[in-house]
Amino acid sequence: MFRNFIHIIKSLFFFLSVILIKRKYDVVFYYPQHFNRGKKNENQFFKRLLLSCDSNNISYIVFEEPDFTIKSNRNSKATPFDFIYLLVILLRKLFNSEMTTQLKDQKIGGFIAKVFFRQFHFKNYITLSQSMLSLFRGINSHAILYDLQHGIIHSNKKHYLINGVAESNLVENDANLLLTGESYKNILTVNEKSDYFQNHTLVIGSDSSCESTIHEKFNKNILITLQFTHDHTAYENNILLKELSDFIASVKADVNLYLKHHPRFNNEVDLSEILELSNVKMAPIDINECFTLCSLHATTYSTSTFEAALLGIPTVLLHSENEFNYFQKEFNYPLNFLIDEFDSIEFYQEKSKIIKDWSIAFYTPFNEPKFLNSLR
Secondary structure (H helix, E strand, C coil): CHHHHHHHHHHHHHHHHHHHCCEEEEEEEEEEHHHECCCCCCEHHHHHHHHHHHHCCCCEEEEEECCCCCCCCCCCCCEECHHHHHHHHHHHHHCCCCCCHHHHHHHHHHHHHHHCCCCEEEEEEEEECCCCHHHHHHHCCCCEEEEECCCCCCCCCCCCEECCEECHHHHCCCCEEEECCHHHHHHHHHHCCCCHHHHCEEECCEHHHHCCCCCCCCCCEEEEECCCCCCCCHHHHHHHHHHHHHHHHHCCCCCEEEEECCCCCCCCCCCHHHHCCCCEEECCCCHHHHHHHCCEEEECCCCHHHHHHHCCCCEEECCCCCCCCHHHHCCCCCCCCCHHHHHCHHHHHHHHHHHHHHHCCCCCECCHHHHHHHCC
16 A cells, blocks of 8 residues: 555656646556566567667657556556546546546646646557557547457457457547458458557567477476456356366376466466365466476467467367457467377477467567657
């Protein structure tokens, strides 16, 4: 609680200073706290974009949205948005409940702009998970708004595209998507009923595509990235838990299994019995350490399947009874083999190359000129 109070005070002083001191930025970066997943509590998704801004004299500020329900650390290099965030939460309760969420936040943004952002100017806004799009549209109706892709996108992806209709939070804020690969753009444009994504998506690539192969053979260590979050119903989480238990039971005792929670895991399931098994351990916090440790990956539908593929690490997909088999249905994941088959060094290396080639269509090399040209 004390730590939260400190950030609230820092945030308050910053925004009070903005009332008096003029600040002008080319780009505002904004993200929720749970994206601090790097070794130094960095937001890895913004890292390459910030480096590009630094090397091209593009001014920016990074705002971090607090999450008072989780224990993840704050990024010391980001400006805490706590004061405005709490103010927004309060104002949402006071505004007409019959308004759409987007309209309500736009009006709140207009109010905040007149009070705290009168001396604060920016041209572009880049966020993650579409956070505060409506608020910043209300703060600046002329800014270009972007949502940076941070996970997988499929043809019926919540917050992007449902039954062929583009998400209202994007449409009503005239927001654009910055994507990692052409294959993701194709999924959106082919499955939409309008041309919104055709005109509001830009493929800028990803640094992840530059990784090299780090394993030459199966080393008897498997990373299992879990999907237990509050986004699922209790029924869905229980199905995922049963499938995890069944998978672990099928693995030989000489194989070590390292479990890695989803970043938003909040004790939705009890894994105590599974963790009592001698060959089951918790994985390192840093995903890069996980991939260095483990030469095979297993999951239901984690984005880490792509991260692993870019490093040449094959994934064993846990077949789900729910509609979570995106990698087979939409991404055409090219492998479907049992763990024992990877014992062969030649087999492992052959499949490693296949999935590395497959992943490039989804995660192309970062295109700095494209990114820079997207900025006003």
